[in-house]
Each structure stands twice: as structure tokens, then as C-alpha cells.
Amino acid sequence: MQxxxxxxxxxxxxxxxxxxxxxAGCAVTPPQPAPQGRAAQAQQLLQQGxxxxxxxxxxxxxxxxxxxxxxxxxxSAAEAWWQAAQGQRAWKLLGEVxxxxxxxxxxxxxxxLKAQMDFVAGQPQVALKHLQxxxxxxxxxxxxxxxxxxxxxxxxxxxTVGAVEDLSARENYLAGNTAAIQDNHQRIWQLISQSHAxxxxxxxxxxxxxxxxxxxVLGNLTRNIWQQPRSMLQQLQTWQAQFPNHPxxxxxxxxxxxxxxxxxxxxxxxxxxxxxxxPYQSLADAVRDGLxxxxxxxxxxxxxxTVTLYDAGGTAASAQAAYRQAVAAGADMVVGPLIKxxxxxxxxxxxxxxxxxxxNTLDTTQSLPAGLFQFGLPPEDEATQVANRxxxxxxxxxxxxxxQGDWGTRVLNAFAARFTQLGGTLLGTQTYTPGANDFSVxxxxxxxxxxxxxxxxxxxxxxGTSLQFEPRRRQDIQFIFLAANASxxxxxxxxxxxxxxxxxxxxxxxxxxxxxxxxxxxFDGITFDxxxxxxxxxxxxxxxxxxxAALWPNNFPGNSRLYALGFDAWRLIPLLYKGxxxxxxxxxxxxxxxxxxxGRIHRRLDWATFSNGTPQLxxxxxxxxxxxxxxxGTAP
Numbered sequence: 001m002q003x004x005x006x007x008x009x010x011x012x013x014x015x016x017x018x019x020x021x022x023x024a025g026c027a028v029t030p031p032q033p034a035p036q037g038r039a040a041q042a043q044q045l046l047q048q049g050x051x052x053x054x055x056x057x058x059x060x061x062x063x064x065x066x067x068x069x070x071x072x073x074x075x076s077a078a079e080a081w082w083q084a085a086q087g088q089r090a091w092k093l094l095g096e097v098x099x100x101x102x103x104x105x106x107x108x109x110x111x112x113l114k115a116q117m118d119f120v121a122g123q124p125q126v127a128l129k130h131l132q133x134x135x136x137x138x139x140x141x142x143x144x145x146x147x148x149x150x151x152x153x154x155x156x157x158x159x160t161v162g163a164v165e166d167l168s169a170r171e172n173y174l175a176g177n178t179a180a181i182q183d184n185h186q187r188i189w190q191l192i193s194q195s196h197a198x199x200x201x202x203x204x205x206x207x208x209x210x211x212x213x214x215x216x217v218l219g220n221l222t223r224n225i226w227q228q229p230r231s232m233l234q235q236l237q238t239w240q241a242q243f244p245n246h247p248x249x250x251x252x253x254x255x256x257x258x259x260x261x262x263x264x265x266x267x268x269x270x271x272x273x274x275x276x277x278x279p280y281q282s283l284a285d286a287v288r289d290g291l292x293x294x295x296x297x298x299x300x301x302x303x304x305x306t307v308t309l310y311d312a313g314g315t316a317a318s319a320q321a322a323y324r325q326a327v328a329a330g331a332d333m334v335v336g337p338l339i340k341x342x343x344x345x346x347x348x349x350x351x352x353x354x355x356x357x358x359x360n361t362l363d364t365t366q367s368l369p370a371g372l373f374q375f376g377l378p379p380e381d382e383a384t385q386v387a388n389r390x391x392x393x394x395x396x397x398x399x400x401x402x403x404q405g406d407w408g409t410r411v412l413n414a415f416a417a418r419f420t421q422l423g424g425t426l427l428g429t430q431t432y433t434p435g436a437n438d439f440s441v442x443x444x445x446x447x448x449x450x451x452x453x454x455x456x457x458x459x460x461x462x463x464g465t466s467l468q469f470e471p472r473r474r475q476d477i478q479f480i481f482l483a484a485n486a487s488x489x490x491x492x493x494x495x496x497x498x499x500x501x502x503x504x505x506x507x508x509x510x511x512x513x514x515x516x517x518x519x520x521x522x523f524d525g526i527t528f529d530x531x532x533x534x535x536x537x538x539x540x541x542x543x544x545x546x547x548x549a550a551l552w553p554n555n556f557p558g559n560s561r562l563y564a565l566g567f568d569a570w571r572l573i574p575l576l577y578k579g580x581x582x583x584x585x586x587x588x589x590x591x592x593x594x595x596x597x598x599g600r601i602h603r604r605l606d607w608a609t610f611s612n613g614t615p616q617l618x619x620x621x622x623x624x625x626x627x628x629x630x631x632x633g634t635a636p
Contacts, residue, residue, distance in 0.1 A: 042076070056077075059093070061073040071102055108146060112130070119153055131146060147173070148167070151166040151187070164192065168211040168212040210243070215246075217243070218248055221236070229264050233257070236260075263571065263574050266304075266574055268306065272307055272309045273338075274312055286563050290569075293544065293547070312336055318342070333357070333573055347369065356371060359376060361378050375565075383412075384415065384417075389507065391424055392621040395479045397424070398480065401429075401443070401482050401483070401492070429446075435488070443501075479506070480504055485514075493506065493525065493526060508528040516560075527608070531561060531589065532587075544567070545589075564588075572601070581597065
């Protein structure tokens with residue numbers, strides 16, 4: 001037929017159509033990069049901080065990969081989702097991984113991610129179980145990461161010895177990185193410094209490394225450097241002979257020697273400014289006697305400075321007059337005044353020719369004269385550390401019960417500011433009348449029990465019948481912050497139990513505990529921060545406290561913590577009398593002391609919880625590894 005096309009021509013046309021189709025396809029859809037190129041692109045997205053995009057790209061790569069590569073991409077995607085604060089998505093992908101196809105390195109990465117997510121979710125025991133895989137076949141970088149995470153979990157569980165052992169082993173895998181090694185040493189030393197008591201060296205595991213043992217022995221040796229600085233050099237020499245070429249020789253030991261030298265050099269003449277009469281006399285007596293206790297400990301070593309006492313009164317003007325008198329008499333260092341008004345008077349002076357260690361703190365952000373250092377026992381610092389603790393324990397929703405008045409307002413504001421800054425949500429606050437016996441009204445309001453009762457009454461009215469019901473408290477509360485003295489806390493804690501908050505953790509500050517009171521299980525379950533002077537039952541703090549209590553039995557019970565303030569003030573003088581801030585941390589009776597650039601001395605406190613009516617020391621909380629902001633999911 002005329003319209004027929006010869007078969008050969010048809011074949012040529014068909015070939016042409018196919019070629020045109022292929023060319024058109026190439027023009028519209030560029031060729032996909034090879035998997036290696038897309039993996040490099042995902043890595044670049046990670047480096048840019050675009051974790052969601054990296055996670056999606058890794059998931060796409062996993063969909064087209066087989067066996068080992070499939071699981072590697074899934075694990076990489078899970079890690080990226082975790083960095084994007086999408087914990088549930090990370091858990092889901094880990095659930096799709098086939099363990100039979102995993103190399104030791106991939107298995108380690110998967111288990112480490114599970115451990116990290118469980119740790120942040122407040123389940124350190126579960127996290128530790130994920131970290132028991134063998135390390136022998138892993139590259140050094142993964143070994144180092146595993147040991148660091150395991151040490152963090154062990155520290156959170158109170159196993160300081162295990163954490164020190166793992167961090168000591170970690171140094172073998174840091175490839176000679178000087179900065180990383182020094183950071184590792186600081187981690188070890190911080191853990192050891194936070195330990196409440198000396199390590200029982202006879203009870204150490206039989207297989208513990210010599211390096212870890214050396215760290216622990218050094219920790220025991222230096223626990224009393226604050227109280228006995230003059231004997232430190234000889235003890236360090238003994239330790240060096242016992243542990244030659246120990247890693248601590250590189251940086252920690254030189255720091256200790258510098259600290260020892262700083263703690264033994266006092267100026268010749270010291271002035272002590274305190275109110276010697278009036279309503280503050282008992283407070284001043286406690287500070288003075290605590291300071292003199294430290295003074296006489298030093299005096300036994302000879303070359304003790306001269307201490308002169310001046311009446312600072314309780315006003316700004318009287319404090320200024322006392323300061324000028326001390327300067328005129330040749331004082332090299334001034335300690336005090338104690339009362340806030342008096343400290344304000346010193347701060348108002350144009351200049352301070354002689355440095356001042358004030359024994360109170362000012363609520364001001366204004367610039368202060370050079371040479372003014374502030375050291376006190378402000379409740380705001382304690383409340384801030386409560387906020388740090390609850391967040392570190394993954395408790396992010398709480399309520400607060402505080403007393404009416406200035407003290408309660410200050411404590412609440414400090415706690416709330418830090419708690420919300422760290423990502424917590426304060427669900428409600430109530431105030432109570434200090435000294436009352438019945439706290440049911442603020443407690444029921446705090447727990448929303450009134451709303452529960454109202455709903456039941458409405459239901460009974462609707463049904464036209466009488467109902468028996470038990471009020472139900474709000475269920476979104478993870479903890480209660482209670483600001484109270486010991487007398488009020490003794491009544492409030494049982495009433496919280498009565499109103500269905502028996503299983504809600506309660507956190508407080510040092511005011512909740514009065515040293516010397518008999519054991520009382522009404523306090524059980526309250527966790528609080530306080531100074532070593534109060535909480536330690538053995539060692540230098542406990543023995544010195546017992547001596548002071550015996551010497552001043554009448555004034556000690558009501559002012560026990562002020563004796564510790566005076567003791568530490570004396571020990572701080574060598575660090576401050578030249579008018580310069582110090583940049584080391586020093587373990588004192590009132591806490592681990594450090595200074596910020598504004599001249600404020602801050603205390604890191606110890607922690608305890610009431611059990612059977614008495615405080616039981618707790619291990620320091622080690623914050624989980626840093627994660628992005630957001631709400632990471634927990635294991636389903």
C-alpha cells in the first residue's frame with residue numbers, strides 16, 4: 001500500500017524515536033549523583049548544622065542500599081535526627097537496623113546513640129547497659145568516644161572510681177592530641193574533686209590500672225590542702241615517687257603546687273571589720289570565731305599575721321569610718337564588713353587603697369571599686385544550684401512553694417530565672433505564711449486539688465446523687481521546689497504527702513536543715529544543697545566543726561554556717577590581699593570556691609537527701625552530653 005512504510009525505514013524511525021526520548025530524558029532529569037557523592041553531600045549538611053536535611057538524605061541513601069551500607073546509612077540518619085532533637089525518629093530508624101549485618105564499629109555507633117538518648121531521658125542505668133560492647137576491634141576515635149560517654153554515665157550513677165578508670169583508659173586513644181589530653185585530665189580531676197569523702201583504696205577493683213589508682217591516691221592526698229597547705233609539697237613528693245611519670249604530672253600537679261604556694265603567703269597586718277554590739281553581735285561572733293579557728297591552725301606553723309578587730313556597726317557610715325581607721329593603722333588587707341548596709345558603704349567609696357573581702361553580697365550590677373571582693377552565703381546561689389540539679393536530672397516541669405516575704409521572693413526569683421533559662425517550665429507557684437501550722441490552702445492550690453474537687457461536685461450535681469471521690473492532683477508535675485526553714489519544712493512535707501504528692505520529688509536549699517536537730521523522718525524525701533561544713537561526717541570539715549561546736553556551744557546551733565564563712569574568709573586572704581582576683585577553684589568549708597571577673601566568690605555546694613530522718617550525701621550530678629535544644633524523644 002502506498003501508505004505503508006518499509007520495515008527498514010520503520011526500524012530507523014524507531015531508533016530515532018528512542019534516541020530522541022533518551023536525549024529528552026537527559027535534558028529534563030539530570031543524572032543522580034553516585035551514592036558516594038550523596039553521602040559526601042550529607043556529611044557536608046551535617047557540618048553546616050542542617051541536621052534534618054542530612055537525616056533525610058541518609059534515609060534516602062538507605063532506601064537504595066543493601067545490607068551493611070543500608071544499616072550504616074540508617075544509623076547515620078538516626079544520629080542526624082538526634083542532633084535535630086527528633087529522638088522518636090532516631091529510635092524508629094534504630095529499630096529498623098539489622099544487627100546481624102553490623103560491623104563492630106556500626107554496632108558501637110548504634111549502641112552509643114541509644115545510650116546517649118537514654119541518658120538524656122534520665123535513665124543512666126539503661127544507658128550503661130548499652131555501653132558494654134567490646135572495644136578491641138574499634139578504631140581509636142570510637143574507643144575514646146565510648147569511654148567518655150561511659151564515664152559520664154558512671155559518674156551520674158555515683159561510680160566515680162569506674163569513671164576515673166574509663167577516662168584514664170581514654171587517654172590512650174587521643175592520638176597525642178595535647179588539648180584533648182589536658183581536657184581529659186581536667187575531667188578526671190573535676191570528678192575526683194567533687195567526691196564527698198576519701199576513696200577507699202583497699203576496696204578498689206583488683207584490675208584497676210596504675211594510672212587510675214594514681215589519680216585516686218592524688219585525690220585523697222589533696223583533700224586537705226585547704227586546711228593544711230604547708231604539708232602539701234612533702235606529700236606531693238611522696239606521691240611522685242609512688243607514681244613516676246603519671247599523666248597528672250603534666251598539668252594537675254603544677255596547678256596543685258601553685259595553689260599550695262598561693263595558700264600559705266599572708267600579709268603582715270589584717271583588719272577585721274564586724275558589728276561588735278547590737279542585733280548582729282551573735283552573727284559577728286560566729287564569723288570572728290570561725291576566722292580565729294583558721295588563724296590558730298596557721299599560727300602553729302609560725303609567722304602568723306597580726307589581726308586587729310574594728311567595730312563596723314550596722315550602717316554605711318560606720319563601716320566607712322572603720323575602714324578608714326584600719327587603713328590609717330597600716331592594714332594590708334580588710335576582711336568584712338558583714339551586714340549588707342555596711343558593705344554598701346564600702347562599695348560607695350571612690351577607691352579602696354587596701355583590698356576588702358566583704359562578707360556579704362550586694363544586689364547590684366553597677367561597677368564597684370577595684371579591690372572589693374564579695375563572699376557570702378546568699379540564698380539565691382543555693383536556689384540557682386537547685387535549678388541546675390533538677391534540669392540535670394531531666395526534671396523540666398515543676399511547681400514552687402515559698403514563704404511570703406522578701407526572702408521567699410528572692411529565692412523564687414533566682415530559682416525561676418535559672419530554671420527557665422535552662423529550658424524548664426514553672427507550672428505554678430504558691431506562697432505560705434511562715435510559722436503557720438496548716439498549709440493546706442497553698443498546697444491544694446499548688447496541686448490543683450481544688451479544681452479536682454470542683455469537677456466532682458459538678459458531676460454529683462449533674463447526676464443528682466451523692467458521690468464518693470478522692471481528689472486527684474495535677475499529673476504534669478515532676479518535682480516541687482520548697483523554700484522553707486527547718487521548722488516549716490517539718491510540717492509541710494507530711495502535708496504534701498497527705499495531699500497526694502507522696503511520690504513527687506521535693507527539692508530545697510540549706511535552710512531546710514538545722515545542724516544538730518534529732519533525726520526526724522518527716523523530712524524524708526527532701527533533697528537539698530548545703531556546704532561540706534554541715535554535711536560531711538568525717539574528714540577535716542567534720543573534725544573542725546566538732547571542735548568549734550565544743551568551744552562555743554551556746555552560739556553554734558543558731559549560727560553554725562557563719563563559723564564556716566569566717567573560716568573560709570581567713571583561707572581566702574592569701575589569694576586576695578594583692579588586690580587581684582584568683583582563677584583557681586579551692587575546696588573550702590562552705591563549698592568549692594571560685595571567683596567570677598566581677599569579684600564575686602561563688603560556692604558549689606554538696607547535695608544530700610533525707611533518709612530515716614538524717615541527711616545522706618548524694619553524688620554530684622553530671623549533666624548528660626550536650627544535645628540540641630528541643631525535646632528529644634525517649635525509647636518507645
